[in-house]
Amino acid sequence: xxxxxxxxxxxxxxxxxxxxxxxxxxxxxxxxxxxxxxxxxxxxxxxxxxxxxxxxxxxxxxxxxxxxxxxxxxxxxxxxxxxxxxxxxxxxxxxxxxxxxxxxxxxxxxxxxxxxxxxxxxxxxxxxxxxxxxxxxxxxxxxxxxxxxxxxxxxxxxxxxxxxxxxxxxxxxxxxxxxxxxxxxxxxxxxxxxxxxxxxxxxxxxxxxxxxxxxxxxxxxxxxxxxxxxxxxxxxxxxxxxxxxxxxxxxxxxxxxxxxxxxxxxxxxxxxxxxxxxxxxxxxxxxxxxxxxxxxxxxxxxxxxxxxxxxxxxxxxxxxxxxxxxxxxxxxxxxxxxxxxxxxxxxxxxxxxxxxxxxxxxxxxxxxxxxxxxxxxxxxxxxxxxxxxxxxxxxxxxxxxxxxxxxxxxxxxxxxxxxxxxxxxxxxxxxxxxxxx
Amino acid sequence: xxxxxxxxxxxxxxxxxxxxxxxxxxxxxxxxxxxxxxxxxxxxxxxxxxxxxxxxxxxxxxxxxxxxxxxxxxxxxxxxxxxxxxxxxxxxxxxxxxxxxxxxxxxxxxxxxxxxxxxxxxxxxxxxxxxxxxxxxxxxxxxxxxxxxxxxxxxxxxxxxxxxxxxxxxxxxxxxxxxxxxxxxxxxxxxxxxxxxxxxxxxxxxxxxxxxxxxxxxxxxxxxxxxxxxxxxxxxxxxxxxxxxxxxxxxxxxxxxxxxxxxxxxxxxxxxxxxxxxxxxxxxxxxxxxxxxxxxxxxxxxxxxxxxxxxxxxxxxxxxxxxxxxxxxxxxxxxxxxxxxxxxxxxxxxxxxxxxxxxxxxxxxxxxxxxxxxxxxxxxxxxxxxxxxxxxxxxxxxxxxxxxxxxxxxxxxxxxxxxxxxxxxxxxxxxxxxxxx
Numbered sequence: 001x002x003x004x005x006x007x008x009x010x011x012x013x014x015x016x017x018x019x020x021x022x023x024x025x026x027x028x029x030x031x032x033x034x035x036x037x038x039x040x041x042x043x044x045x046x047x048x049x050x051x052x053x054x055x056x057x058x059x060x061x062x063x064x065x066x067x068x069x070x071x072x073x074x075x076x077x078x079x080x081x082x083x084x085x086x087x088x089x090x091x092x093x094x095x096x097x098x099x100x101x102x103x104x105x106x107x108x109x110x111x112x113x114x115x116x117x118x119x120x121x122x123x124x125x126x127x128x129x130x131x132x133x134x135x136x137x138x139x140x141x142x143x144x145x146x147x148x149x150x151x152x153x154x155x156x157x158x159x160x161x162x163x164x165x166x167x168x169x170x171x172x173x174x175x176x177x178x179x180x181x182x183x184x185x186x187x188x189x190x191x192x193x194x195x196x197x198x199x200x201x202x203x204x205x206x207x208x209x210x211x212x213x214x215x216x217x218x219x220x221x222x223x224x225x226x227x228x229x230x231x232x233x234x235x236x237x238x239x240x241x242x243x244x245x246x247x248x249x250x251x252x253x254x255x256x257x258x259x260x261x262x263x264x265x266x267x268x269x270x271x272x273x274x275x276x277x278x279x280x281x282x283x284x285x286x287x288x289x290x291x292x293x294x295x296x297x298x299x300x301x302x303x304x305x306x307x308x309x310x311x312x313x314x315x316x317x318x319x320x321x322x323x324x325x326x327x328x329x330x331x332x333x334x335x336x337x338x339x340x341x342x343x344x345x346x347x348x349x350x351x352x353x354x355x356x357x358x359x360x361x362x363x364x365x366x367x368x369x370x371x372x373x374x375x376x377x378x379x380x381x382x383x384x385x386x387x388x389x390x391x392x393x394x395x396x397x398x399x400x401x402x403x404x405x406x407x408x409x410x411x412x413x414x415x416x417x418x419x420x421x422x423x424x425x426x427x428x429x430x431x432x433x434x435x436x437x
Numbered sequence: 438x439x440x441x442x443x444x445x446x447x448x449x450x451x452x453x454x455x456x457x458x459x460x461x462x463x464x465x466x467x468x469x470x471x472x473x474x475x476x477x478x479x480x481x482x483x484x485x486x487x488x489x490x491x492x493x494x495x496x497x498x499x500x501x502x503x504x505x506x507x508x509x510x511x512x513x514x515x516x517x518x519x520x521x522x523x524x525x526x527x528x529x530x531x532x533x534x535x536x537x538x539x540x541x542x543x544x545x546x547x548x549x550x551x552x553x554x555x556x557x558x559x560x561x562x563x564x565x566x567x568x569x570x571x572x573x574x575x576x577x578x579x580x581x582x583x584x585x586x587x588x589x590x591x592x593x594x595x596x597x598x599x600x601x602x603x604x605x606x607x608x609x610x611x612x613x614x615x616x617x618x619x620x621x622x623x624x625x626x627x628x629x630x631x632x633x634x635x636x637x638x639x640x641x642x643x644x645x646x647x648x649x650x651x652x653x654x655x656x657x658x659x660x661x662x663x664x665x666x667x668x669x670x671x672x673x674x675x676x677x678x679x680x681x682x683x684x685x686x687x688x689x690x691x692x693x694x695x696x697x698x699x700x701x702x703x704x705x706x707x708x709x710x711x712x713x714x715x716x717x718x719x720x721x722x723x724x725x726x727x728x729x730x731x732x733x734x735x736x737x738x739x740x741x742x743x744x745x746x747x748x749x750x751x752x753x754x755x756x757x758x759x760x761x762x763x764x765x766x767x768x769x770x771x772x773x774x775x776x777x778x779x780x781x782x783x784x785x786x787x788x789x790x791x792x793x794x795x796x797x798x799x800x801x802x803x804x805x806x807x808x809x810x811x812x813x814x815x816x817x818x819x820x821x822x823x824x825x826x827x828x829x830x831x832x833x834x835x836x837x838x839x840x841x842x843x844x845x846x847x848x849x850x851x852x853x854x855x856x857x858x859x860x861x862x863x864x865x866x867x868x869x870x871x872x873x874x
Contacts, residue, residue, distance in 0.1 A: 038581060064625035074627040077581040096585070144475060144514040149531070188501035190511040204542040 006336060007032065009090055009100035011080050013040050013063045015318045016301025016325035025070050025328035032098055034090070036079040038062055044318055044382060047169060048260075050126055050135040051176035052184070060129060080107070083272050085294040102332045103297040104227065105269075105283075109316065112264030112280060119240040123259035126169060131331070140176070142256050143185060146192045159197045160254035162245045164237050165261030166203025167210075168353040171220060173260055174201040175356035178227040199229045200254070202247040204236035204261075209361065211315065211351050212368075216361040219370050223355045233280050237261065263316065265303050274402055278305050287343035287431075295341070298331065300324035306344065314346045318385075321349060345383035352378045380391060443773060444469065445766075446527055446537035448517050450477050450500045452755045453738025454543035456762035462507050469535055471527070473516040475499055477847045478566055481755055481819060483608060485573040487695075488613035489621070497566060519545070520709050522731040539769045540734040542706070542720075543762060546753065548703030549717060554559055556677040560696035563606060567776075572695065576614070579693050580622060583629045587743055588691075596634045597691035599682045601674050602698030603640025604647075605790040608657060610697055611638040612793035615664040636666045637691070639684040641673035646798065648752065648788050649805075653798040656807050668767035674698065700753065702740050715742050726765050732778070735768065737761035743781065751783045755822075760784060789815045 010017045012057025013035035034375050039060040048054040053062060064075050078095040083105065090098045124135040139161075146158035159181075163174040182198035188194070201224060202206075207217040208224075208231065221231050245252050265281030268305035274285040275291055282305040283291070288427045289304060291297045301321035306314050314320050331341040350364030352374065360374040369377065443466045447454045450472035458470050476497040485491040501512050516530040520542065527535045548562025561572040576598075583595035600611040606673060618634035625631070638645075644654040645661075645668065658668050672685035682689045701866040702718030712728055713721040720728070726741060728734045738758035743751050751757050761781060768778040787801030789811065797811040806814065 036575060055494040057492040062625070064622075068624045076585060078585065094585075140475060146515060148515065148531075185501075187505045188499070 002144070006030070006101040007099065008104070008332060009034065009098050010104045010106060011035075011083075011090065012041070012106035012108055012301070013037070013075075013108060013323035014108050014301060016108070016328075018063070018066065019066065019105065019322040019325035020104045020106065020300060021070070021073055021325075021327040023326045024072070024332070025073070026327075027333055027336075029072060029102075031065070032100075033063065033073055033075045034078055034080055034092065034098070034355040035063060035075070036093075038064070038130070039129075040066060042385070043127070044385075046126055046129070046132045047173045047176055049129065049132040050139070051173065051180055052140065053176060054137055056129050056133060061414045080268060082248050083268060083297075085272065085291055085297045088296070096342075101296065102335070104325070104328045104332075105297070105303060106269065106301040107266040107303050108321075108322070109263035109265055109280075109282065109302045111259060112262040113240075114241070114262050115261070119259070121293070122240050122242050123164065125259050126173065127263065139180070139256060142397050143189065143192065143194060147189050153193070156198075157243050157253050157255040159192065159194070160200070161165075161197065161256045161258065162200045162202060162247075162252050163258045163260060164202050164245070164247070165259070166201060166205065166208040166231075167260065168351075170201060170203070170260035171208055171224065172354055173258055174199055174224060174229045175227060175354070175359075177258075178224070178229050179356055182228055193354045197228075198254075200232060201229050202232045202235050202237060202245065202252075204234070206234055208233070209353055212353070212361055212363055216363065216368060216370060220353070220355055220361055223359050227356050231369045245361065269303070287322060288331055288341040289344050290331075290341070295335065296332075298328035300328045308344050308346045310345060312346050312348070314344075317351070319349050320346055334342070352381065352396065354378045358379075392412040439638045443467070443538040445539045445541070445769060446471065446535050446544060447541045448472075448520075448527065449514075449543035449545055449738070450474070451480070451543060451545050451738060452758035453545070453762035454541065455500070455503065456759040457541045457543065457737060457766040458504065458507070458510055460760075460763045460766035461509070461769070464509070464739065464766075464773075464855075466509060466769070466773070466808050468510040469531065469537075470500065470504070470510055471515055471871060472519055473513070473514065474566070476512050476566075477499070477503060478797065479822070480564070483563055483566070483569045484610045484613055486566065486569040487576070487753065487765060488617055489573055489612065490613060493566050493570060517590040517705060520705060520734075522728055522734045529572070536732065539772070540831065541762070541765045541769075542734070542736045543704040543738045543758070544705065544740050545758075546700035546702055546717075546719065546739045548696060549697070549699040550677075551699050553677070556696070559677050559679050560601065560682075562696050576693060580626065580629065580631060580826070584626050591692075592629070593635075594680050594692040596629065596631070597637070597689065598634065598693045598695065599637045599639060599684075599691045600695045600697060601639050601677075601682070602696070603638060603642065603645040603670070604697065605669075605788075607638060607640070607697035608640055608645055608661065609791055610695055611636055611661060611666045611808060612664060612791070612796075614695075615661070615666050616793055619665055628806065634665075634786070635691075637669060637682075637689055638666050639669045639672050639682065639689075641671070645670070646790055649798055649800055653800065653805060653807060657790070657792055657798055660796050664708075664793050700739070706740070725768055725778040726761060726781050727768075727778070730871075732772065733769075735765035736739070737765045739825075745783045746780050747782060749783050749785070751781075754788070756786050757783055762824070789818065791815045865870050 001220045002136055008029045008031045010020050010033045013033055018040055021031055032399045042059040045059045049056050067073050081093050082089050082091045088100050111127045113119040124138060124354050125131045142158045145154050149155055161177050162267040178199050181194045185194040209217050209218045224231055232247060237247045237251060239246035240257060244252060244254050245257055269283050274293060283299045283303055285304045285306050286292055289298045289300055301324055302316040304324060308314055324335050327344045334341055352362040356362040358375050360378040362374040362377050444465045445468045447457050447470045450470055455477055458468055461468055476499050479496040482496045486493050504510050517527050518530050519528045523535050548564045550556040561575060562568045579595045583592050586592055598614050600607050615636050619630045622631040645657045646654050661668055663768040669684060672687060674684045677685035677694060680690060680692050682694055706720050711730060720736045720740055721742050722736045722741045723729055725735055726735045738761055740755040741761060743752055764781045772779055789799040795809040795812050797815040798807045799811040799814050
């Protein structure tokens with residue numbers, strides 16, 4: 001059979017790539033899935049790892065395990081370094097070449113700093129598991145450092161957090177840091193009072209969560225304020241340093257800058273001739289998600305930039321990524337059968353964002369909710385979507401327990417052997433007054 | 438009150454240090470607990486983190502959290518760099534000096550290579566959380582690498598594991614790697630067959646688990662053999678390289694060398710004048726656990742070397758460490774009341790070691806068990822001892838689930854941004870035959 005030899009290469013095992021592979025489960029194709037990580041990551045809960053709410057393995061499942069029963073797929077842990085759609089080939093990091101009949105590029109986006117690459121070393125991103133565990137280490141170390149110093153200015157900077165970006169990730173992270181400082185860590189220190197932590201949420205636009213209604217944005221702002229977060233609107237970030245941020249006309253002294261503002265497309269696409277990239281590096285695709293001129297090369301997920309058939313700009317959210325991955329896989333099946341491809345239309349299943357304990361906003365099929373009902377919906381939906389039975393039950397149990405005790409079990413600092421600890425302690429503590437009796 | 442001003446410094450928040458601090462809960466003293474990590478680690482289950490059975494936060498609890506309600510203790514996340522018992526002071530890494538009235542050194546031991554420091558870079562130790570997550574990364578990456586290469590010799594080395602040391606940690610780790618390869622990963626790869634993994638357990642002495650009876654040692658050897666582990670007795674390690682081990686007369690080609698053979702005392706003690714160290718760096722203490730000549734300076738836990746009042750050489754196990762910490766704290770209370778100190782006597786509560794699923798050996802109060810009853814006892818005791826309710830229930834749930842499904846949820850590779858990934862991929866894979874159709 002000619003069909004059985006067709007080779008589909010999928011780059012990236014996120015929501016788009018994984019849903020593409022799974023859509024091809026019974027198809028007469030050979031699939032090679034390439035990902036530089038060995039796991040699929042449930043990104044919507046990454047902020048929980050960064051704020052010590054969940055252990056990393058709760059939100060990650062090995063790709064091989066998810067796909068172990070799908071015999072037409074081979075998973076390769078490697079990184080694609082170049083794509084040549086003219087010769088139908090992809091080169092991996094160690095020189096290996098994959099030739100394909102059909103390609104799906106689902107490499108997603110990474111933290112982007114609007115071209116200010118020097119900001120990266122001061123402002124921690126929140127797009128990968130490694131970024132999240134690094135951020136957890138930095139947050140927890142800030143309190144440890146503050147506990148040991150007496151210099152008031154340094155102390156104030158260490159207990160000041162700036163979250164840049166008022167989208168769902170920024171809102172969720174600011175809320176989680178507020179809860180961490182106000183409740184979880186409240187009694188754990190002797191010299192500092194973590195409840196005095198300043199948390200700033202900085203947003204360039206006129207309101208938080210612009211994908212929601214204005215009243216929901218306002219509700220979110222009020223809730224966050226009540227939780228102890230100072231919200232700054234119309235405050236685009238102009239400068240980021242080791243110990244400060246300039247946003248709008250405001251200068252905030254802070255040793256803890258969390259970046260939830262921008263993303264950029266995988267740089268691999270810059271090397272592909274003849275395609276158009278947005279300023280953020282996302283790829284402008286044809287209505288059927290193919291690369292212009294290459295009907296066998298699809299881009300799916302956050303990396304694809306598209307205004308769909310209904311005139312909707314497809315958002316960078318997990319459901320859209322899954323839909324695009326499925327769509328691309330289906331078009332491959334159609335083209336194998338020599339049928340014409342169809343354009344992709346985004347099916348908006350609604351939006352939800354959590355603000356904190358018992359507090360969220362949702363907008364589903366035109367129905368808007370907020371408060372604890374919205375939070376319960378958010379919880380339920382996220383549990384249902386989490387992959388793998390253990391993860392669901394583990395996370396569920398963990399959340400029930402955390403809800404009643406305000407404890408967070410993942411509050412450990414790891415990776416101190418790396419350069420990070422030195423980096424986080426740039427100024428040695430001077431020989432202080434002796435503490436003996 | 439003169440008493441209320443006495444300052445007790447405890448170095449190390451492991452079993453010994455933590456039990457010392459907790460024993461002083463209601464005592465009229467000020468306590469400073471110093472640890473370079475922010476967490477207490479349940480070391481007996483560290484091998485489970487290394488073999489992807491448990492997520493790291495399951496077996497670690499923040500020290501501040503454990504002690505948040507004990508108001509007479511201040512926890513400092515820092516490292517002691519020198520101890521001067523003559524001036525009753527300890528210097529921390531950033532120059533800060535702590536003066537004490539009473540000192541408990543409970544710094545434990547770290548992985549030791551019998552003086553062969555160059556072995557360290559090839560043979561991964563298993564004493565800290567960072568070592569365990571590094572080992573997990575190496576084990577999982579070995580399979581990922583084997584999946585992508587075609588060179589038979591390299592392939593064989595990657596699927597060969599050598600565990601050095603036939604004590605409980607070595608036995609448990611070898612058993613866990615066997616289960617990982619034979620069951621957990623069995624169906625996850627396409628080109629390699631993880632069930633063909635060679636696992637070698639190498640022990641210098643004539644039997645495994647020398648603290649148990651000979652018949653239990655023999656049972657352990659047979660069980661491990663049945664599980665797919667090749668046990669080499671009377672095979673002291675003479676050489677460790679990047680891809681091989683020489684043990685006795687045997688040379689084993691392996692890219693995965695796990696070191697569970699030796700420990701050595703914290704090097705800080707080398708700088709203390711007038712004390713005697715064992716060859717391994719453990720400190721020879723007086724019968725009451727004090728340093729010779731310094732009745733206000735105690736050493737407790739694995740770092741202390743002592744033959745107790747009954748002539749028993751106190752073993753390096755968690756119960757002994759807890760007992761010693763408690764004993765030292767009580768002697769401090771006695772000396773505050775101007776009473777003489779008492780010598781420490783080890784109370785042997787028994788030994789247990791798990792071999793694998795449904796298989797363990799125990800020896801409690803002269804009663805020896807093995808098989809699944811021993812395993813159930815091991816499971817129960819470890820759950821009871823694990824600190825923190827969430828951890829207990831989380832681990833319990835996880836184990837029940839793992840038992841029935843043979844799954845391991847913590848099978849994720851993190852920290853690839855570090856140097857490790859490059860280190861683990863020293864040989865680039867040559868441009869292979871094209872895999873396209």
